[in-house]
Amino acid sequence: MELAGRLQAARDRVPRVDPYGFERPEDFDYAAYEDFLSGHLVVLARRAAKWSELLGGRGRVQKSATLKRYVRKGVPLEHRARVWMAVSGAQARMDRNPGYYHQLLQADRSPSLEDAIRTDLNRTFPDNVRFRTSAQPCLQQPLYNVLLAFGRHNQAVGYCQGMNFIAGYLILVTKNEEESFWLLDALVGRILPDYYGPAMLGLKTDQEVLGELVRRKLPAVAALMDGHGVLWTLLVSRWFICLFVDILPVETVLRIWDCLFNEGSKIIFRVALTLIKQHQALILEATSIPEICDKFKQLTRGSFVTDCHTFMQKIFSEPGSLPMRTISQLRERCRARLLAQG
Incomplete structure (x- = not known):
């Protein structure tokens, strides 16, 4: 009864609709979210003060090493549109x-x-x-x-x-x-060229690039995929097409987009590799294609993806080095292979 009472109390304190207008699902873990929120709000307040100091009364947001560090730690909602517009080139x-x-x-x-x-x-x-x-x-x-x-x-x-x-x-x-x-x-x-054209060649290419990166960094997972003949498009196409919208919690998606607008498409690979590496043991339990698909659905749920601060720290540490030069080389190779396949 004590646990049930705590859950009900958390439900009463956490609004049914989040700040962006999304209704929380029936199975939403109110108690875990409240635990996260208590620390999250403190971090947000601290970050907001630093951002206000950085931006001051400037008309323009200037790209810099300091801005990159701040963006990786999260852009406060009140500054997000302005920062996205500036760093993406959309404002210009x-x-x-x-x-x-x-x-x-x-x-x-x-x-x-x-x-x-x-x-x-x-x-x-x-x-x-x-x-x-x-x-x-x-x-x-x-x-x-x-x-x-x-x-x-x-x-x-x-x-x-x-x-x-x-x-x-x-x-x-x-x-x-x-x-x-x-x-x-x-x-x-x-930022995502050829993702949404009729042939979606850029999208297909990047899914193959992810497969190559997994082969290099997480060979046991790659061996499982190859052994069952699983195509990466079956598992991650919505990650790429929707940029994790409706897949990860909204706050986490917005933190990913902060970096995506500032640093480009390699952020998607960092997120995907982190999800896979964090749950490698879970994935390797699978013994069939349906089980592999089910495991990949589980990667995007739970406290790991809800705690956006820790999650974003992980995407810049877990995958290790990921230079744009490597991604560009893999894209060339994968694109040529896809074109040869017709």
């Missing part, structure tokens, strides 16, 4: 193209693009109260606008499933359509 592009976003929204109709986007609107974050049609205001319209503008801007990509979740997170953070559009352009156009 928006400044060079005044009015462009609104011109895209007023362009000639694109029926197939519009239909594809509308199909996914109600599927985007059904567990988020701000995206429901009953919400005032409902974020479905800003989401539609951002995706429509992007599809017209980058016609080679248009709209691809998965982009709705990414754009939705951007809107939740920036609360601004135009900034969300330019951040989506930074991600899809520069």
Whole structure:
């Protein structure tokens, strides 16, 4: 009864809806989250003070070793949009193209693009109260606008499933359509090239790159995969397509994105390798393909991924050295192999 009472007390103290509008699931561990939150809030307050001092009254955020260190430790929510816009280059592009976003929204109709986007609107974050049609205001319209503008801007990509979740997170953070559009352009156009094109060659390449990195750094896991003929796309495609949205806790995803916007796509490999290495013993218990798939679902749950501070420290230590030069070489090799396979 004592444990049951503690759980109920935690439920009463922790809101059913998180600060971003997501309803907590039925099996949410309120007691563990409250334990994490007690330390988390102290860290947030300390970081917020340091960020305010760093940014001061500056109009611009300047890239530096200090900024990189601060970003890795987490950007406070009140500064996140400004920092993302600056370090990703989105702010500079928006400044060079005044009015462009609104011109895209007023362009000639694109029926197939519009239909594809509308199909996914109600599927985007059904567990988020701000995206429901009953919400005032409902974020479905800003989401539609951002995706429509992007599809017209980058016609080679248009709209691809998965982009709705990414754009939705951007809107939740920036609360601004135009900034969300330019951040989506930074991600899809520069940070993650070819992830969302019709052939998704960049996405397929990076999944193969992860396989090669696992082969080098975690050979026992690679041997298990090879022994069962498991393709990496079966296990991690949603990690890459959705950038861990709806896979890891929202605070952890935003911390990952802080670094993704600042340091580029290698952050995705660091996160993936850390998840796999941390749970290597669990994965190696699997004796069949269904068991391997189930183990990989378990990697993204529990206290390890909820404690975003410890998790982010781990992604920069657990995988070891991961120079961009190595990733670029592996990408060339994997891309050539995929093209040869047709």
